[in-house]
Amino acid sequence: MTITQQQQAVISRRRSRRKTSNAVASVLIGLCVVVIMIPLIAILWYLISNGVSALSVEFFTRDPVPVGEAGGGLRNAIVGTLMLLAIASVIGIIIGVAGGVMLAEYPRNRLVPTVRLVSDVLSGVPAIVMGLVAYGLVVVTTKHFSAFAGGIALGLLMIPIVVRTSEEVLKLVPVSVREAGLALGLPQWRVILSIVLPSAASGIVTGVMLAVARVAGEASPLLFTAFGNPRLSLNPAQPVSALPLSIFNYVVSPYEAWHRLANAGALVLVILIFITTLLTRLATRRRH
């Protein structure tokens, strides 16, 4: 069977068409990455070019001043964010790590599938809905907004993240380590507490830090729980401000000075979150 000249022409025409479509597809796929990078770079560029000029020592050491006065900072929001994160971490770590231990160490418990399912589903519940839950639980009961309410809202958001990461990390601890402990005659609870948890500690800390970084930027559940406070407050039973909350309030305000404060706050918040994320990323990479 010989190939005629006509057939050869058809084949080569097809080949060139296939090559063209291949090239077009490569370019389009490359373009997708470029298009995704544009907003990321634009956001970072915007924050750097507008935030740096608005940053000063005052930003960290003073509370906001009324519109019209010069200066002012976001000390109240920075302190408020730290307070909220501390309260949230207590809830997130205790319940989250316990959940992770149960899923990883007692896999035959009948409640394990339910806990895993509920935790997964909770991780997708919108932050603002968790804010409503905390509002109903704390604000309605105590009859006023408080740092506790905000911290509980953020803590509820942290739990599913901590459960998932600590379960994964605990499962990375080799069985042989557990068996060695048991062979020495240690009861299971001692094995978990003194052998498994310490060897997974760095991973669990990483997971907690990631969860903290996630909720540190949440403002929507704080709108009606922590509420915001123009002054520095260290009382957890009082309303406090938070960086993302102040940014939101200042961006939607009509004042130029507040916009500047929002830009500076946004830069600080993003730097904090990026540093945490990068550090945890590096820590996890070294371990594997």
Place this chain on the structure above:
Amino acid sequence: MTSIKLPPTAGRTSSKGDSPFRLLITVLACAIIVIFLLSIYELTSTSWLSIKTFGLSFLTRVVWNPVTGQFGALNFVIGTLLTSLIALIIAVPLAIGSSIFITEYAPRWLSEPIGYLIELLAAIPSVIFGLWGVFVVVPIIRSIELWIFYQPWITQNPALKWLVPDQPTGLGLMTASIILAIMVIPYTASVSRDVIRLVPSDQREAMYALGATKWEVIRSAILPYARAGIFGGVILSLGRALGETLAVTMVIGNVPAIPKTIWSPTATMSSVIANEFTEAVENLHLSSLIEVGLLLFFVSVLVNYLARVIIHRLNPLAVNA
């Protein structure tokens, strides 16, 4: 990561500490289930006034009037669905394209940093997307709207009516959808990257051996194989998009009406809660807002459950997004 079988010691050791410790862990872990049930109880009980007053008609009415005390959630449901849908239409092709680039095209030194950068996008808080949206995207959209105003071939054409903005503010459906799209890209991208990596290399090599070009391999060997997983990632992104609050609130215009054009200001379920909750004084208004939250809770639970089922069926390890 393999599944670990624990030695069958639980319950059989002689230690007195074992059962109290197991009980403690179980009780704390069950707090997660309690929180879930408590959430449903709290949301239902605080919105009971509205549930009792409007019943099922709350879901089907297009009225939202705090002055006359008439509330219905349909406009917000439509607003949420529209913004999420447009956002996914923009985001999904970009996300899939980028994950194909990372897995199939880019060399290792390039694919890792790009992967990190896309994940960095997920680390940026909602409120900062909103800030950037208000100060950068809104003016751009406004100038596009103004440009359309002066194009007679668009404004005079009855078939293109949906393209003509009613008032060129830059705030509205389209702006919110664009911001949402940028925010959900990392979720689809990371899931589809994981499932594309799971496609066995035999599949690719078999196609290459037949003389296929790279694009043909992607189209007929990789994408069909990864389709279900990518779909799971899209559903996961949908869950994110449905609940995203502040960025949307800041750029959507917050008008409780069904949008007439793709530029019209409107409102979503989450944006109306964020926008009106602290200003609501009437009990009925408050409880209606919480009922919107209850609705959002059930929708997001359903969507996330679906995503979980789809991704899990494929590969129990791929759910790291």
